[in-house]
Amino acid sequence: MAEMSELTELTDLSDPSDPSDPKEPRSRRARARDATVAEITATARSLLVEEGAEALTLRAIARRMGLTAPALYRYYDSHEALVAGLVQHLLAELIGQLEAARDSVARTDPYGRLAATCRAFRRWALAHPREFQLGFATPSAGPAPANCPPEEVPAAATTPADLSFGGVFLGIFEEIWEIAPFPVPDGSELDPDLTRQLSRLHGAVGGVLPIGALHAYLAGWVRLYGAVTIEVFGHLDFAFDDAESMFESMLRAMGRDLGAWEPAAPVGGGSAQLS
Amino acid sequence: MAEMSELTELTDLSDPSDPSDPKEPRSRRARARDATVAEITATARSLLVEEGAEALTLRAIARRMGLTAPALYRYYDSHEALVAGLVQHLLAELIGQLEAARDSVARTDPYGRLAATCRAFRRWALAHPREFQLGFATPSAGPAPANCPPEEVPAAATTPADLSFGGVFLGIFEEIWEIAPFPVPDGSELDPDLTRQLSRLHGAVGGVLPIGALHAYLAGWVRLYGAVTIEVFGHLDFAFDDAESMFESMLRAMGRDLGAWEPAAPVGGGSAQLS
């Protein structure tokens, strides 16, 4: 959603004497600029949703905002950078949805939290197919868009390093693991090369999850990403009019692999639509 | 590779008196035209591989072929149609690779055939990431490119109707099933809505596979597509430098779900490169 904060109120109280302070130094100009940046991404998104990715044009965005194309260069170095900024914004929104879904289930039910998060991922992707395709179903595009205004740069750096998109679920997985570690193969039957790479990841990621859990996490992430992507792209249309029951079946299988557990049915009936 | 058939020889023997006959009526002009069409897709592909999808421009293609952009309109109605033709060509190549891989394993080893096919899918996608993204990791794009010269229109219509991309594996799955049906849940524990849709698919697809096998097929297809797509898109880079062992681990899990079986190690060491 990201409602326009319409220039906010002018009553800024915070000491403006220290413009280098990263906390609350927003001068009037800076606030106006932030608002414009927000309007740009909002406009770009509406254009994307209403007319598709190829309509996401500098001139079209500017037209909708009542200005000319070169003006946008005051805010982004290029068309590409603008789109990267939009993607950044979408990623933040998606992460927010995932965390909200996760936290909507009691901490005493870690599997329920995981299932809710997976369902939220699918729901967001289906509700925003064009955003999903633009942002996450495209060669990784690098972790940080290089240019992009300070806005929400580090955002949710819950996990160390710049893990790409897949890292989102890692944090959630770790959180669940810390509350209630589930039974997991100890990794002794894993391929040597697989154990090697998982060990490396284990170190790089802070060492919270043991190898076997990392393997389970990655297997689940791959499965989830695939199920959502294939459905959003319509590659399942020949088989299903609504792939939800297939998705739920996959969730159950994932749960079984994670330690013989059956996820509760989703709370909201069928296809609730989140922002 | 699709070598240019450089206008072939002029010695055409087949009776040219019946130009409506779909068999061998290629007049001299028609052959030259076919050759040009082939050169167009070959040129387009080289451009795609060398400079990326956004360089896939009518003018660039024409330039490489030594002619001007409007000339291409003699062969395709639009830029979009040309790209669709390329995708069609790539799909045919991929299917060919899959079938070749499948047939490289003895019919007495259906699981081996399945595993070989899955590996071939991954191998092709990794060897041709840009082609893969353009053709198959994009909203379904419709089954037939509308325009596209007769070329390879029906191609491998092994399975009825125009199943989208995922239908490719269905044929292979059916072929394996007919040779050696594997144990599969009878579907009695499936969700009612899931059974309903699977029954519909069962009918639409010719009724070869029982519901439970269809479910196993779809679950496997989703998993395979996801594993390949996520790897090609680089969304696994934060975890693996080479995701092959993870892929093999997934294959084993798939095999287990299909009836307690362990696939043999891949024949060619590591990363053989096809076509």
Place this chain on the structure above:
DNA sequence: ATAGTTTGTATACGATGTTCACTATGCTGA
């Protein structure tokens, strides 16, 4: 040889991303 189809070019139009020179506007510090 003549007529007709096919293939290609030249030119042009509108739209795109991007650059550059220029102009308002509002903030800042003497």
Place this chain on the structure above:
DNA sequence: TCAGCATAGTGAACATCGTATACAAACTAT
């Protein structure tokens, strides 16, 4: 208070894109 300046915006221009049209060359068939 007012000069100075950074900022946000415009307008015109350039190269490139997909596409349409009108015309010329080449091939085929009679």
